[in-house]
Amino acid sequence: MPASKGSRSSSKKAKKGGGGGSNVFDMFTQKQVAEFKEGFQIMDHDRDGIIGKTDLRATFDEIGRMCAESELDEMLADAPGPINFTTLLHMFASRSSGESDDDDVVAASIRAFEKEPGKIDAEQFKSMLMAFGDKFTKEEVAAAFDIMEYDEDSGIIDSDALVGMLCASSGKEEEAAA
Known part of the structure; x- marks a missing residue:
């Protein structure tokens, strides 16, 4: 009987103790x-x-x-x-x-939408902005498209320009690499 009581309390302690700083849920x-x-x-x-x-x-x-x-x-x-x-x-x-810093995260997030390097399908991007994460309204999407480089004829967003606009360091790094 004492053995089962001890194992029960030690398992509770193990669960409780694991909930401290090592719990991944505490990091977010x-x-x-x-x-x-x-x-x-x-x-x-x-x-x-x-x-x-x-x-x-x-x-x-x-x-x-x-x-x-x-x-x-x-x-x-x-x-x-x-x-x-x-x-x-x-x-x-x-x-x-x-x-990685915030700019790396933003750049990688934008690049995830590329159909091919440097190009994002505008209609699909609009849909994704309104469907996932912190969902954008139609008005917010329209405002974003007003300030980004977007070719309405081809329906393509220049992702390099978008990353450059959103990330302070990307333009400097690209100039230094050139």
């Missing part, structure tokens, strides 16, 4: 966790609670971005095991531990 605000959860659910196409290769393929297909099998394999290899929601949060936490 409730709003951020909710946004990550929404993103996870969007990417989990087969709704099995794990993001696998077919889920990644479907996600990239949905945004119109070509992705080689080897790239999908590399993405999955970044994870220590199957990518459930908690694993995804751990991956975000390790990536956001000061290794």
Whole structure:
């Protein structure tokens, strides 16, 4: 009897103790966790609670971005095991531990919408802005399109110019590289 009592209390302590600074959920605000959860659910196409290769393929297909099998394999290899929601949060936490600045995150986010380097389909981008994350209103999308380089005839947004406009450091780095 004392053995079971001891194991019960030690398991409670282990659960309680794990909830301190080492809990990945403590690293993000409730709003951020909710946004990550929404993103996870969007990417989990087969709704099995794990993001696998077919889920990644479907996600990239949905945004119109070509992705080689080897790239999908590399993405999955970044994870220590199957990518459930908690694993995804751990991956975000390790990536956001000061290794990249906000400009890198913004640039990578914009580049994720590219159909080919430097080009984003404007209609698809509008739809995504109004459908995911902090959803934009039609008015906010219209205001954003008023200030970005956008070719109405071809329906293409110049993603390089958009990244340059949104990221203070990108223009300086590109000039230095030239």
